Amino acid sequence: MSREVPIPKEEEILTQMKDWILKSVIGLNLCPFAKPTFQSNTIRYVISSSKTKKELLNHLESELKILKETDPLVTETTLLIHPNVLEDFLDQNDFLDDTDLLLNQMDLEGFIQIANFHPFFQFAGKKKDDITNFVGRAPFPTLHLLRENSISKIVDSHPNIDSIFQNNRKTLKKLGHEGWKKLWL
Template identity: 45%
Template sequence: MTDTSTERSFPEDIVIADTVRWLEKAVIGLNLCPFAKSVHVKGQIHYVVSQATDAEGVVMDLHRELEALAEISPDKRDTTLLILPQALQEFLDFNDFLEVADAMVEELELGGILQVASFHPRFQFEGTDVDDVTNCTNRAPYPTLHLLREDSIDKAVEAFPEAETIYERNMEVLEQMGIEGWLDLDLAARCPFTGRDATPPTEKD
């Protein structure tokens, strides 16, 4: 079982502040997701900081948050960001966990109702170098599971009929700013115990 009472648990206010800064400066500021600003402004994003330290603990938190999102009105909570400051720090482990997340959606009979997207500070597209700036489209200060409503996605796509062009446009924006421009946004998580940058470097060792 996961011990969620550890004294070294990450303070929720720090983790949420880091995540909101990333959302405002990168996702909204660079318009990486045209649909994010509306739910942010309306206060419809629910931030949950998991104190889980392993996949077992994340499973319990994800189960709870999927059920909660499905039950609550979208006017009150359109989407949930489940933030994992202490679990699944290795990108490959996190990537493997996404299969568990998708299976849970189906087990809870929420397929077609909810889906799980993801962000990770070490995200890397297959075939890219670790310091390729295009990887930053899917990088966040902490490993994060994004719980979305299928209806909200459909409505957003209807309002933005050329949604398939977002990916290409994001790649162009990041390539133009370069890795130094991305680092200048100062989005790295701050370790509350050392005061040092807790996000893995984007540059090669």
């Protein structure tokens, strides 16, 4: 599925992404670990001008190097936002195979993992309009670069990590489509 409206300028993209994080990721507590990172301003936001998968893969490689070499107190995580490529969710999902291969080639497996967010995010086996898909729906196609050791600390410190997924489903079902729309008014 392709974007039907023109791609906004970088300023607007950043505003929409930060608004999404504040209102849904933090506001709905979809990720209970996002708030401290957001508040400490250790999220690196990168808007890629890539227009092909190859260009995006090259940009990703650069961002992986930066994340690896940067102190987590400066940059804990990176959002690589790519509004000009992989507009179809299935294409982005397939692209994750390429990102895994790149992590392997760069010897970063076990150090960094990559998650994806997309305007048309859809869990396997769920209908397109299932409200639980919205847990992964960002305003723009985005690759989220996460430090494995940070994830491990979070998992180890959380009393029931599996409850996050269940809580997200309950939250979104309770909110419903109308509630989701109201978030953005």
